Structures are given as structure tokens and as C-alpha cells.
Amino acid sequence: MRVTNNMITSNTKSNINANKVLVDKYNTQMTTQKKINKPSDDPVIAIRSLRMQTSLSHIDQYLNNNISDANSWLNVTDTALENMKTILTDVRSLCVKGATDTLKEDDRRTILNQLKSLSDQIYAEGNADFSGRTVFTGYRTTEQLTFKTDEETTSYTIDQKLSYKDISEARYTYGSVDVPTDATNSFDETISIGENTYDRLRLAYGKINGKDNSDGTGAIDPISSMSYTTAAGKKVELDLAQGKFVDENGAETGKFTMYESKEEWLKANNGEAKVEDTDMVFIKDTGEMILGKDLSNTLKREKADLSITYTKTGFDAGEVRPEYYYDCKMKTPDMQEAVQYTKEDQPINFEISSGIMLAANTQASDVLSTDIGRDMTEMMTLVSASTQAHDKVSRIEKMMSMDKYSDEESQKKLQTYLDAANKEATYADDNLSKTYQQFISNFDGYLNKVNVAHTNVGGLQQRVELTKTRVENQKETVEELKSNNDNRDISDIIIDYYAAYNAYTSSLTAASKVGSQTLLNYL
Known part of the structure; x- marks a missing residue:
């Protein structure tokens, strides 16, 4: 194969450039160490x-x-x-x-x-809140657990579940002494004071007034429905219109009477705190369902669960909001439709590592x-x-x-x-x-x-x-x-750099010899 001077020169230039590229590469690596x-x-x-x-x-x-x-x-x-x-x-x-x-x-x-x-x-x-987000209110982190101010016109219709385990004993006194202003005046010598003990179920709220603020008439009954179901599946429902409880066959099991206050209850029973054995008395003011002896024993013996839907209008500042505890509907006078709330688990999750979610919140x-x-x-x-x-x-x-x-x-x-x-x-x-x-x-x-x-x-x-x-x-x-x-380690880069630099300078030296002599020098 014939090698010409042009070929030698071209290869020399390529080799010099390749060595120069390596010198530049290692020079850059020496600066960046990358x-x-x-x-x-x-x-x-x-x-x-x-x-x-x-x-x-x-x-x-x-x-x-x-x-x-x-x-x-x-x-x-x-x-x-x-x-x-x-x-x-x-x-x-x-x-x-x-x-x-x-x-x-x-x-x-x-x-x-x-x-x-x-x-x-x-x-x-x-x-309690973290960076403006309340920690006990589930997804509704911008809202507080309690009412901030008195809300006299806000209505909630609440679905509350109770159990026979929630039945507790309560004592109801009747009669009171009015201290005379003048002992010389005539007085009633028969001052009747006594006490009766009954079992009761208590709602989450008192003052169950049932007002409907949609038209300001206050026409809605405080209780919409009530029923209890035994462990065996037997269901007894409240017939509000008739004021009685009826079983699945339509037979009456007891009466239901509703009073505004304890005082009204006493007045209706000749001043005595009294409820018949199979009956239930509901006191709106205290939110208590007072149970007759036989009714209470039935609920306990049959391990019954009770469900009640009631309406309360007006809440005091500091009271807990029902939506964090119960299925309910909320309505204010300026709302066209009630807002429906469903009680559910609402975890606030933080991804603290790849694929690891942490539910950090505790619900009220x-x-x-x-x-x-x-x-x-x-x-x-x-x-x-x-x-x-x-x-x-x-x-x-x-x-x-x-x-x-x-x-x-x-x-x-x-x-x-x-x-x-x-x-x-x-x-x-x-x-x-x-x-x-x-x-x-x-x-x-x-x-x-x-x-x-x-x-x-x-x-x-x-x-x-x-x-x-x-x-x-x-x-x-x-x-x-x-x-x-x-x-790259700097020492390795320096070694490679000097090797490349020496190769580059050597290529320059060799290139200087190329073309310095030709065939004409020998003629």
C-alpha cells in the first residue's frame, strides 16, 4: 500500500486532535471532578x-x-x-x-x-390546630370542633344510635320549699318532697326544641322517629301520632309522652316524678328518655339497640358540632337546601417513605x-x-x-x-x-x-x-x-491528565518531524 505525505499529515492531525480532546476532557474533569x-x-x-x-x-x-x-x-x-x-x-x-x-x-x-x-x-x-389545620376534625381541617359563637337559628336533624349499655340510673326529686318572707302569714302545712329512681337514656344534646327555621314557624316535632331492635331481630317502633310503641304485629307495647321540662312532667303527675312501668317519658329540655321499669328491663334483657332521629335548633358557643359524631343534616335560614353529613372514618395520611402512608390524625x-x-x-x-x-x-x-x-x-x-x-x-x-x-x-x-x-x-x-x-x-x-x-477521584484525574498531556506533546513533537524531509532531499 502506498502511503503519501498527505496521508501521513492527515493522520498526524487526527492523532493530535484526539490527544487534545483527551487533554480537554481530563482538564474539565479536574475542574468539575465529574x-x-x-x-x-x-x-x-x-x-x-x-x-x-x-x-x-x-x-x-x-x-x-x-x-x-x-x-x-x-x-x-x-x-x-x-x-x-x-x-x-x-x-x-x-x-x-x-x-x-x-x-x-x-x-x-x-x-x-x-x-x-x-x-x-x-x-x-x-x-387544637397545626398550621391552621384542626387536628381532630377529619377532612374538615378548616373548621373547629365546637361552635365558635351562639348559633340560635342553626338547625340539625341528628340520627343517634344508642344501646342498652347506655342505660343508666338517675334520681328525680320532686317538691321544693319556698322560704317564707314572713312567718306570720298563713301557709300550706303539707309540703310534699320526695324522690323516685328510674333508668334513663340520654341524648347527646339537651334543649331538643325541634324548631324548623325554614319558614320560622317552628312546626317540626323534636323527634322524627324512634325504634329499638332486640338482639333477636324483633323491632318496636314509636307511633308519634298515637304516642305509643308498637311491635311488628301492630300491638302496643307501651306509651310515649313528651314534656317540655321536668317541671311540666311533675305538674302532669300531681307534682310527682312518675312513669308507668311499660312507658317512656321524654324531657325536651334535658334530652332524657326516662324508662319505665319493665321497658328498661326489656331493653337490657333483649340487648336492644335504639335509634332516634331528632331536631335541635340553637347551639351555644363551646358545644360540639354534631357532624363530627353523627349522621345529620344542617340548615340555616339563608340556606335553600340542608347540608347532609355522614359520619365516617376520615384519615389524614402522610407519605413518610416510599409506599408507606401514615394516618396521623385522631378523630374527635x-x-x-x-x-x-x-x-x-x-x-x-x-x-x-x-x-x-x-x-x-x-x-x-x-x-x-x-x-x-x-x-x-x-x-x-x-x-x-x-x-x-x-x-x-x-x-x-x-x-x-x-x-x-x-x-x-x-x-x-x-x-x-x-x-x-x-x-x-x-x-x-x-x-x-x-x-x-x-x-x-x-x-x-x-x-x-x-x-x-x-x-472521580482527583488523583486519578491528575494521572490521566498528565498521561494525556504527555501523549499530546509527544504527538506535537512527532508531527514536527513529519514533512520536514521529502524525496527531493535525496535527489
């Missing part, structure tokens, strides 16, 4: 680098945002649950204190003041029962009744010590009042003591729910911390792999 400068340099390295960069972006999202947010959410929840536990423990202590029969006037006033303070705070803890219905507020309200009512009864005794005793009533006739009249007032105070104290004793177990149950939720949150916090540690280790591993894939 294996490649563009994807075309090595597509395999480029693809692996992109994949690992994507993984690092995801890991940074988990560490800097998702895990951090989940941890903060859980910390807010943990603090709120700790506060709830403290409040419920304090209320339970008041139950223990109130259950004694040695309370003095100062003790009763102290209990009342503490209950007022604690009742304002317990549901307020359910409004799993922690704060509506019965807590009802119990505390009843406790305050009972201690107030006891205080008022003892105040009557003190006022009558003071009158008896006055000179103007020292005559035998006045003393006799005042003694009659005093005996009745002492009887009223005795019933009030007995009701206070027994109810507070009964509520000790109630608040043990409420505390247990909070403790379970608190333990669950603690477990979630530990899970988040373990995941965080694993993701941090994963980040270090991926960063190391990416570094090995993308970067």
Missing part, C-alpha cells in the same frame, strides 16, 4: 445519575416536608391529649370529692367553680365523647341544687333566731319549713353523692379512651422517628452511590 460533562459522554452513567437524583429528591421531600409535618401534627395531638387527660383526671377527682357525704358549703362552691372552668376547657382542646369521636359535657353539666346542676337547698335551711334557721318570730306559732310554722328544707337538702346531697359516685366510672371510661388514643399517638411518633432514621440512612447510601457514579 465523570461526564454531558449525557452523550456516557449514557449509562447519565441514566443512573438521573435515577439516583430522582430518588434523592423524593427522600428530601420525605425528610424535609412529609416526616416533619407528620411529626409536628402528632406533637400537637399529643399535647392536646395530654391536656385532655389532665382535665378529665381533675374532673374525676371532683367526682371522688363530691361522692363523700361530708361536703361543706365551701366545698360545694369550690367544686362548682372548678367544674365551670374545666367544662369550658375540655372541648376547647378539640380545637374516638377521644371526646359528647357524654363528657353532658355529665359535667349535670354535675354542676346537682351541686347547685345542693347549695340552694342548704341555703334555704340557713335562711330558715336565721329567721327562727330572730326576735320577731320567737312566738310559738311562728316557730311552729318555721319548723315545718325547716323540716321540709332539711328533707330537700338531704335528697339533694344524696343525689349529688350517688351521681358523683356513678360518674367516677364514667370518667374512668373517658380517661381510658384518651389514654388509648395517647398511646396510639406515641406509637405513631415512634414509627415516624424510626422511619426518619431509616430514610436518613437511605439518603446517605444513595448520596454515596451517586457520588461513586458521578464523581
